Amino acid sequence: MEARTYIAEHRDEFLSALKEWLAIPSVSADPDREGDVRRSAEWLARHLSETGFPTVETWETAGKPAVFAEWPARDPKAPVVLVYGHHDVQPVEPRDAWNTDPFVPEEQGQRLVGRGSSDDKGQVLFHTLGLRAGLASAGDTAPPVTVKLIVEGEEESGSPNFAALLEQNRQRLGCDVVVVSDTTMWSADTPSMCVGMRGMTDCRIDVYGPETDLHSGSFGGAVPNPASAMADLLSGMHDSDGRVAVPGFYDDVVEIDPAERDMIARLPFDESRWLRTASSAAPAGEAGYSTLERLWVRPTAEINGMWGGHTGAGRKTIVPSSAHANVSFRLVPNQEPARVQDRVREYIRANLPAGLRSDVEFNGPGVRPCASDTSSAAVRAARSAMSRAFGTEVLYTREGGSGPEADIADILGAPLVFVAVGLDEDGIHAPNEKVEIPLLLRGAESAAYLYWELAAALPE
Amino acid sequence: MEARTYIAEHRDEFLSALKEWLAIPSVSADPDREGDVRRSAEWLARHLSETGFPTVETWETAGKPAVFAEWPARDPKAPVVLVYGHHDVQPVEPRDAWNTDPFVPEEQGQRLVGRGSSDDKGQVLFHTLGLRAGLASAGDTAPPVTVKLIVEGEEESGSPNFAALLEQNRQRLGCDVVVVSDTTMWSADTPSMCVGMRGMTDCRIDVYGPETDLHSGSFGGAVPNPASAMADLLSGMHDSDGRVAVPGFYDDVVEIDPAERDMIARLPFDESRWLRTASSAAPAGEAGYSTLERLWVRPTAEINGMWGGHTGAGRKTIVPSSAHANVSFRLVPNQEPARVQDRVREYIRANLPAGLRSDVEFNGPGVRPCASDTSSAAVRAARSAMSRAFGTEVLYTREGGSGPEADIADILGAPLVFVAVGLDEDGIHAPNEKVEIPLLLRGAESAAYLYWELAAALPE
Known part of the structure; x- marks a missing residue:
């Protein structure tokens, strides 16, 4: 059975599982929600076991628990892929600005509305559907690469204990590439891969x-x-x-690579619309660079x-x-x-x-910038997987903001690849957070191809 | 009888009158003290009548009352001298920082402590003693110039109604020179005359x-x-x-006059001590000018x-x-x-x-700078009067701060002369305000010479 068909057939089952998870208000910043964050970790652990991961563990930290899972490839020399995500969510304030209960997820046409739907539960969960679809398509019972997941519970609180957790479990988290599914694409019509964060x-x-x-x-x-x-x-x-x-x-x-610069120039960027988003009257910044370059690579x-x-x-x-x-x-x-x-x-x-x-x-040591090497086998494989899922070319973007991703790559000594299907307009830290269901399913399909593409591309 | 002898003989009488006036808490900024400001005006009016002024009037304004007095010269063509001062005082807060009751004036050795002792009741009152001493010395019953006084009641509240009062009474306040007694000298050892304010x-x-x-x-x-x-x-x-x-x-x-520049350079200015007053570690400012020049003429x-x-x-x-x-x-x-x-x-x-x-x-129209013409007859006469009283050369200073004086000169069309004996360390807007009694008496003696010097110097 083709991965796409498998995904279509399991759409409702996937969404009802996601809705169960979204109903758990795992707000890591709220001390009253400590039990909910734990319930969220337990829900995910159970779901990963049901998906077929032979090893699933809840890892305690000085703060909220993380979930670790591992599904070994049949070949012990196969590459190892670590997926990073988080199961905690942002606070819902201002509560009055929500049109629905943030923890009673609701399908509205092709959208799923609820806190965490895009950031990041929906994007963590598409990996489980994708992996099952890939296995169904390959007619196999084990992935072609060893798949590990580390899903933390404090990302929305600044990941205060995550670096320590990584250091402590460096051996078990050892991998050849880290797949991060916690960002956005350019737009529903223009799928893209983030290749760097400031x-x-x-x-x-x-x-x-x-x-x-x-x-x-x-x-x-x-x-x-x-x-x-x-x-x-x-x-x-x-x-x-x-x-x-x-x-x-x-x-x-490092000056931007001319090939990436060309790809940024090809993004359908509407500057006057962007200025409205920025509620600013004119662009400004470093001479010799476009607005997107100023935001991403300068x-x-x-x-x-x-x-x-x-x-x-x-x-x-x-x-x-x-x-x-x-x-x-x-x-x-x-x-x-x-x-x-x-x-x-x-x-x-x-x-x-x-x-x-x-x-x-x-204020502290600061956050290091990170970038994926666009000429690497891992980036090319991930881009190919997304291109197949979306049926179109996938362009490169970056993020102007900053996250702990560089630390993951640094501590584990593995390159980063961003595979994500969120949109800027999902409202991820705002009221009425939503995710586009068709994009979530494309994410699952990307994952269905990703592990096999990586198995083919990465050296054993 | 010499003016100095007259003043020495009337010292106690003068101080007890001043203490009576200082005991009236004429805080113009305090709405609860409105009656006290009025009592202060009435006290001054009575005292001016007792001094011998034939005309004494309390002038109402939209705010607190001012006091006007006039003592005509025998010769109707004699020059007219207008003395400016104020009878209201600063608030006393922080009250706890006072070592005495601010409105129970107390002699402490050669000092008189109390709110208003230096700013400005003491300096207004020395004119009455000085004028009587001058008359005693001249053996006359009328001053050689027509002496007018305008003593306002809202200076410490920003003189909101004073310009209107001046405009309204331009005729009656008409004069050849305005004597301002509301500033300070360089020091007790170095008497000086202010010749400008920024x-x-x-x-x-x-x-x-x-x-x-x-x-x-x-x-x-x-x-x-x-x-x-x-x-x-x-x-x-x-x-x-x-x-x-x-x-x-x-x-x-206007670039500073070289003669005034020389005089500023002769002031015994201790920059390191001044920096301590400024609680600053180094001087700064416009290249090519000394600290005093930066403060006064730039x-x-x-x-x-x-x-x-x-x-x-x-x-x-x-x-x-x-x-x-x-x-x-x-x-x-x-x-x-x-x-x-x-x-x-x-x-x-x-x-x-x-x-x-x-x-x-x-914020409003701003305050104009003002300066006395140091080559004018009025300034030379006033300087001579002070030099005689202090028995030493009187140098020129300026004020870095700003006051309504320029408006007085402007509205009345007469030049300003500053004759004052306050000191920077009198604490005029601070707790424990005091005045040096010997300086007040020198002020009176300056006034005793001033009117006769002006009569001789000014054209009829």
């Missing part, structure tokens, strides 16, 4: 001057003003071409906020005693957050006027 | 971008960031020499405050939807606040990046 590091900058606010008549013009110094520091972070002017910032930046320095002195209405003519800013930097391969942090600290130190003190505090 | 105009600048804060991963680097634009605008307000870089800002600035652009986006602790990686700043400009002769406002608006308009909107809102 990294991020962010800091708070403080500039201190006089011990107290000074009267600007009595002192103004003769002492350094911390707010002016902050304005200079922030302004100096970009040159007139919109490039980040922190010395050394671009040292490790690093940034972004003022997230700034404050200091008299921030209210009316007049208070002071030289403020201090000024502050929150600044984040989006990073691209091969920028290392730690090196960027050093460069920013050096920049502040080198440019602070005499008579002021400064402090630069980064 | 003007001021201040605004709020708003820069608007996206309608809501945007996710910096999804949008950062491809839309204009209002906080970055604000940093650029604020940073661009100064060049690397510390000069204000708003085009046209210096167009009307205009400034000062960021009083700025805010926008995520201004709290922790991470919120957004492109903020707006950014804001409060900026004040100290002005020197002959800058006009209205022209500076136009220049600032033009600067913002010309430098705002595409895709952003801005708004610039000035």
Whole structure:
């Protein structure tokens, strides 16, 4: 039986299983939902056993439990594929903005509405249907590659214990490629594969001057003003071409591959529509790059906020005693957050006027950027699997945002491949989250081909 | 009898009168003290009558009452001198920081402690003692110039009704010179005369971008960031020499007279001690000017405050939807606040990046700078009177701050002369305000000579 036929025949069964899972409110950020997150892990473990995984385990962490499963290939030398996803979901607030109960999943035509339908339960579950469809199509009882799944329970809370879990189970999670199914495609009509995510590091900058606010008549013009110094520091972070002017910032930046650049240019991008989404009147950014390139393959320095002195209405003519800013930097391969942090600290130190003190505090180690090697066998195999499922060419995209994926690749020493069918308009962190059922089924079909494509493409 | 002897003999009587007046809590900013401000005006009116002023009137305004008095010279063609002061006082908060009751004036050695002792009741009252001493010394019963006094009751509340009062009584307040006794001297050892005050105009600048804060991963680097634009605008307000870089800002600035510059250089200025007062680690400002010149004779652009986006602790990686700043400009002769406002608006308009909107809102018309003509007969006469009283050369100073004095000069069409004996360390807007009694008596002696010096110097 062809995979597509198998999937069509098992559509209703798949959806009713997914609805069961979606009904469990596994909000990891809500302490009152701790039991629900555990029930969600247990539901998934049971479902994976029913799917045929011989090994299914619930892994405890310092926080919420993760689920691990393994289905070995018959050939012990076959490649190993690890699927990453998460079974926890975002909070539902503002609850009043939902048109349905977020935890009573509802089919509305070709859509399934409910918290977690797209992010990420629907996308985890299509792998089980896909794997069964692939086996049915191959007439086999074991996958052609060893399939492992690691589905964490704290992704929506920043994965505080996930790196430790990976480190601790590095051996059992050993794999040749990591398949991430937790992102989106360009659109329903233009299937695509994400091949990179920007990294991020962010800091708070403080500039201190006089011990107290000074009267600007009595002192103004003769002492350094911390707010002016902050304005200079922030302004100096970009040159007139919109490039980040922190010395050394671009040292490790890999220029985009011309082939990928061409593929980005072929995406049907409607800039004026995008500007409406951004509620902005004009594009801006680094000279020489398109909007999508600025978002995906170029690093940034972004003022997230700034404050200091008299921030209210009316007049208070002071030289403020201090000024502050929150600044984040989006990073691209091969920028290392730690090196960027050093460069920013050096920049502040080198440019602070005499008579002021400064402090630069980064929020943690930052998130590394990641990218798939588009010339690798794994990417080509995954792209082929998706192309067969969607019946059309699959283009490359990237994500401007940042996630823990680079850490997975780093800790496990395996490349990443993104196979996902979410859409930007699914509302994944918003009210009325939904998933397009036809896309979920295409995802399953992609998975049905993926393991066999990978078996053929990857070296034993 | 010499004026100095007269003053010494009437010291106790003068101090007990002043203490009576200081005991009236004429806090114009406190609605509960409205009756006290009126009592203060009545007390002064009575005291001026007792001093000998034939005309004494309480002038009503839309707010608190002012006191007007006039003592004509025998010669109707004699010059007319108008003394300006105020009878209202600052609030006493924080009350707990006072070591005595602010309205139970107390002599502590050579000091008189109490709210209003220096600002401004003590300095208004020394004119009555001085005038009586001058008359005793001259053996006359009328002053050699027509002496008028206008003592307002809302100076500490921003003089909201004073300009209207002046306009309305322009005729009766007509004069050849205005003597202002509401400022300070360099120090007890270095008597000085203020010959100018900076003007001021201040605004709020708003820069608007996206309608809501945007996710910096999804949008950062491809839309204009209002906080970055604000940093650029604020940073661009100064060049690397510390000069204000708003085009046209210096167009009307009068360079300081070399003679006044020399006199400023002769003031015993201890910069490291001044930096401690400013609780600042280093001086800063416009290249080519000393600290005192920067404070007194050079205009400034000062960021009083700025805010926008995520201004709290922790991470919120957004492109903020707006950014804001409060900026004040100290002005020197002959800058006009209205022209500076136009220049600032033009600067913002010309430098705002595409895709952003801005708004610039000035707080009222601003305050004009003022300066006395140091070569004028009035300034020379006043300087001579003070030099005789203090027995030493009197140097010129200025004030970096701004007051309504320029309006008085402007409305009445008469030049300003500052004759005052307050000290910076009197704590005039702070707890434990005091005045040095020996300086008050020198002030009285200055007044005793002033009217006769002016009579001799001014053209009839």
